Amino acid sequence: xxxxxxxxxxxxxxxxxxxxxxxxxxxxxxxxxxxxxxxxxxxxxxxxxxxxxx
Numbered sequence: 001x002x003x004x005x006x007x008x009x010x011x012x013x014x015x016x017x018x019x020x021x022x023x024x025x026x027x028x029x030x031x032x033x034x035x036x037x038x039x040x041x042x043x044x045x046x047x048x049x050x051x052x053x054x
Contacts, residue, residue, distance in 0.1 A: 003052065010049050017042040 001009075021038050024030045 007049060007052055010045055010052070014042060014045040014049065017045065 017038055021035065021042060024035050024038060
């Protein structure tokens with residue numbers, strides 16, 4: 001897998017997590033721990049993308 005395709009996959013996963021977080025925040029019965037976990041995953045992906053992009 002080339003670096004560009006790996007970055008593209010990471011960006012897709014990050015976008016998907018962004019959508020999940022937004023959806024979870026709109027749900028009245030969202031579990032706070034689950035939401036925090038999604039946000040941490042999203043942040044780790046963002047950091048990984050930034051590391052590989054530089």
